[in-house]
Amino acid sequence: MGISVKLEMFEGPLDLLLHLIDKNKIDIYDIPIVEITAQYMEYVNAMDHQDLDVISEFLVMAATLLDIKSRMLLPPDEDEEGEEIDPREELVERLLEYKMYKAMAQELKDRLTDAGQHLYKPPTVPPEVAKYEEPVDLNRLLDGLTLRKLEDIFRQVMQRREDKIDPIRSSFGNIRKDPVRLSDKLLHVIDYAQKSPRFSFRSLLEQSREKPEVVVTFLAVLELIKIGKLSVAQEKIFADILLEWNPDNTIELRKEDLEQYD
């Protein structure tokens, strides 16, 4: 028989073995290992040896078969109870298990066809339902908010505003602000981190007054993470980002080095 085997015909070595067992009408519990091995090898030799990945799996099985074949020639081993161990036992179990899943796969395939005849419906939420908004529960909404807190918030808002309107500068009329320099921010963050080695990103940002400053602070932190001066952690999504100064990092940053960032 000229076996021009398409490897794709078989799912793998176990599939090929099952095919041979089937073809030869062999009792799976009493595989004539010499014959089967010979046939198996014939197939493997006829295979397209281009695809090494696939062929290697078939070769592993070939080795197993040869191993079983040689052990069949030796006096049988005995297990703890003194029963003879059939060298084929493990292979038979594997084949049976695999055969079972193959059968289940066919069973599932049938069900797939049947269930495929069910059609579903996309969600259609009526506009009246989609538009619905829960009534506001003011008690829950204001839970934990006291007048004292409200006053604090007001104070903070006013404070921030006062900070922004720098009384001295504003008295000079229009003054162009110095751009925020990355090198300065780097120094600042390094300084800050050395004083408090574990700190929150938010607390760092809170020291920034203007948007450009926040951006540059962020860039500085990114740079320090990149070179390993800072490590970064976040407990869960949207949680505060924790930064930690890494004292073991030996990269030296002199002021002149920092200026290259500007």
Added chain:
Amino acid sequence: MINPQTGVEEVELERLEAAIEAILFTMGNSVELSKIAAAIEHDEETTRKIIRNLMLKYDRADRGIKILELEGSYQLCTKEEYFEQLIRVASQPKRQALTETMLETLSIIAYKQPITRIEIEKIRGVKSDHAVNRLIEYGLIEEVGRLDAPGRPILFATTEEFLRSFGISSLGDLPQASPEMVEEFKEEAEEEIEVET
């Protein structure tokens, strides 16, 4: 047995009704009579009669959906009386919370009322319409008039609900912030100037 309304054999009618239900269900949107007729392999007139008959069945109390007729098309939809239950399933519970922005805005309005949106935005340094709108929606602030200035901007103030929610009887009971604080700011500013000069 022939069904007198539709002229279709009863057993066959049941099967056709079921097929129409399946069609309308799966399509979701409205389906033209002609399409339904073609699908069940009956003429349009008979199909229309079958659908009419089916619509009556949907009127039964144990059905939550009904058939709508829309210019010769048909569509399944839920009965309005079950919207309440639908809302419990369909609407994700939105956690209502006062955001930072809303808290700040509320505090400014509480202490500076009546106040325009522009003034609030000047103090906060950012747009605040969304926060103002939400606070109105929550009944914590309301429009109380218009400022006699160009554009006649709306003035906002806290509501009675605001007082009730915080358990105070009048705005006079708000923790006193303003005068000292203003004084404080003034002094700080003056000090700074002195240091500089």
Added chain:
Amino acid sequence: MINPQTGVEEVELERLEAAIEAILFTMGNSVELSKIAAAIEHDEETTRKIIRNLMLKYDRADRGIKILELEGSYQLCTKEEYFEQLIRVASQPKRQALTETMLETLSIIAYKQPITRIEIEKIRGVKSDHAVNRLIEYGLIEEVGRLDAPGRPILFATTEEFLRSFGISSLGDLPQASPEMVEEFKEEAEEEIEVET
């Protein structure tokens, strides 16, 4: 009059059935028992009984849809007997073809879940990453965690989509494989030998 199956007043029961129909119709997707129970304001046990009762009603010949149970969730779908009429109107749902390899891999995962890729490969005797990846892509399996073993390999299990695609209500309803089937194999094998000898 109290309905003996559900312990609910008949009139009320009809209203609840209608509400459940409205909910399942509107949502389209599967809805968890707990959500339905909350929506109709009954406990889960009673709700389950009502749904079971309702499922029987959907079996009637004049209904084209039915309720699927998917591991404690419920979803409406059309009855398979109307597929022919439906595809005349609706576009046929795209079904990804499953190759033998994928089916084998899927059946191993279905019966042995949660399972690692290595274990799958041990049973099949061949690499299976491609099949596993495709099955994930098709939404039939998903990662459900990691095995507490060296390398912490990913554990895979089937999804709700798997149940739906194969018409199975719960993993307990998977076609029984193990002992009887192995027995069957044995018998088959023995028969074959007898024929031979």
